Amino acid sequence: MTDAHAISAAVANLYNTYPFPPEPLLDEPPPGYNWRWNWVAAYNFCTGQKPANQAIRILDAGCGTGVGTEYLVHLNPHAQVVGLDLSANALGVAQERCRRSRADRVQFHHLSLYDVDQVPGEFDLINCVGVLHHLPDPIRGIQALAKKLAPGGLMHIFVYGELGRWEIRLMQQAIALLQGDQRDYPDGVRVGRELFATLPAQNRLVQRERDRWSMENQRDECFADMYVHPQEIDYTIETLFELIDASGLDFLGFSNPRVWELGRLIGKSASLVERATDLSDRQRYRLIELLDPDASTHYEFFLGRAPLPQTDWTDDGALMRAIPDRSPCIDGWDSHCLFNFDYQIVNLSNDEWMFLKMCDGNQERTVEQILVEVPLKLDQVRSLLEQQVILLTPNSTNPH
Template identity: 45%
Template sequence: MTMADGATPRVRDFYNAFPYPPDPLQDGPPPGYNWRWCYATAYSHCTGQAPDPHPRQPLNILDAGCGSGVSSDYLVHLNPDARVTALDISSKALAVARERLRRSGGEQHIRFQCISLLEAPSLGRFQLINSVGVLHHMADPAAGLAALARALADGGILHLFLYADGGRWEIHRTQQALGLLGVQADGAGVRFARQLIARLPEHNSIRQRHQRRWNLDTVDDAAFADMYLHPQETSYTLEKLFRLVEGCGLKFLGFSNPRIWRLNTLLQGEALERARALPDRQQWQLIEALNTDISHFEFFLGKPPLPTHTWNCDEDLLAATAQRNPCLWGWPGARLLDPDLQPMDLDQEEVNLLKAIDAAPSQPLQSLVDAAGDRSQRRLGEQVRALWRRRLVLLCPTPN
């Protein structure tokens, strides 16, 4: 029996009319990268260590709610040894996804399924599940999360993206107004909605917010419709989000956009000192209260058992193997974009160390003491640890 969420017919019809995301098709691999879709970097972000380089089972990845295949394309190309499965309820979106993967050269490494996310457990168990912008379009997001939890392998990680209530107030008001006016999710509805926003008074906050923040994101009609005319949507506060997560058997592993959740981006002085004394969750709630631009939550959950490695012990560190983070733009060179595409400058000693790591990715770091010149074990440990903290290298402990 085919399983379906209560909102499936409406959501399926919507995405058949507006396949999303509307990114153009192109020949060849996708441009750049997204480290959240690279299993090695995502796993290291969540646990502190790289995954086992010699796993017993092949790496299985699920893109749960793949839409037009943008995320699937990255998952295939950033994980060349993985078996990727992509599911979606929209046949029209999947047709675009298949063509995208054909043109990018990734079609041999992926299988597509036109089924509900609720059926994910029937497809097997996955070490990485990506489900971006999906649960909040279900009538019962908790049931969707429970299905993903069952499909996640022991020790696996799940990446989610859900709407945040506080940073979408103008979208919610526009949606309400369009609903009252009986605007439909079709081409005529998109044209009407665009005109409505454009003809609001110049001082109107909804118009100003759209022009300042969302205008470029909604140039394509599919993107505009997804934002303002979607038939099923739920948004979350942090409190509501953690209620959703509790009871699913998964552990919260942290946000995948950690810069947003740093207190010193908003506070200073006494306020910062007081905030740092709060438990983590209350710190995040404080940031949520003060940052009115948080329009979504993106985060990782994991299924135990999962390691936690801090690399405080030099002996463990020097016995580990290292690899350069594959999600660095501009390597080899001293001026890089880090995994979050932020500018980063390296000194020559750091460049030389990364090159030495590149040349011996399967060798214990101890072997680099002499290869790196006059660097002592202690100095090597300090430098590698600094590179790890900046997410420039991934570290894998020596097997017991």
């Protein structure tokens, strides 16, 4: 067996022992939404407009026990979904999860990401969360996925960050040193839990576990995934963009954009802001992770394959002609106080509320036509757009 095969076998064995994530199975669709798994919201985030087509194909690459897959099916009612994974036991749970909640537009394949070319056709949305960093060769993995991305398609990726996982890496190595057989995952969990129970309370590894991770690590599946993993590659901004560049796809932005605002760190100092103005995007991201390593536990982002539009709606005429719709990712509608796609609170004025009401399910009326009945200014429409409460379809054929 080659090293790469041995690593893949060890990874499959970990997830056969501890299928991940260990979320309970429900007899109904999962609660709420994650906008990154909603094609309409994700496409709007990446391009500034609603997608023309919702009858799409979605791939959940390394789907594990199918928590994301199940959302992908329920949040995209016109899509066909494919899940694939290396672990037969994780796939068994994914299948049962989807059967119970009647997520029936889904097929599963027991396959390595490297062999994704065995699945016929291309995909409009590829979701690959928490997987590439467990591959012996993540570049080969991302390139295999990129080949399956349709023109105009989006890929959502999540990989680990080195700076925010420093204590985890130390604990992983400490557990490995104390273990006779590093492939005995339940034994690794026992050693790790005993270490945390034994080390002094003010120990740095203990503090980080207590403050940041212990809630999710109550389940052994999560503890094992974090501390007794046979294969993990962590990224910095520099190595992350080597991976992205190797994919041959376009970087469209982080899907947790508030982390990547430099202003939250140095905004109080005009002189520091001034010094940072000429940094390239990548240099700015690097500065942010250097200044806030605790937040750099992972990177989550969208890549895309051309042709993808890029609309910013600064042109008044284009905005007036566009056809607005209500975002599918809103919690609390039709109250005046609701949560937007990112679960941020939005308080609507009466006029904004009326505008949103008229957008709801709208497929014909333009912004201009709605504004005849609702006394809203264009800037207020833009503010609804920025909060992603409404989405727009451009309309070049109807100038009035």
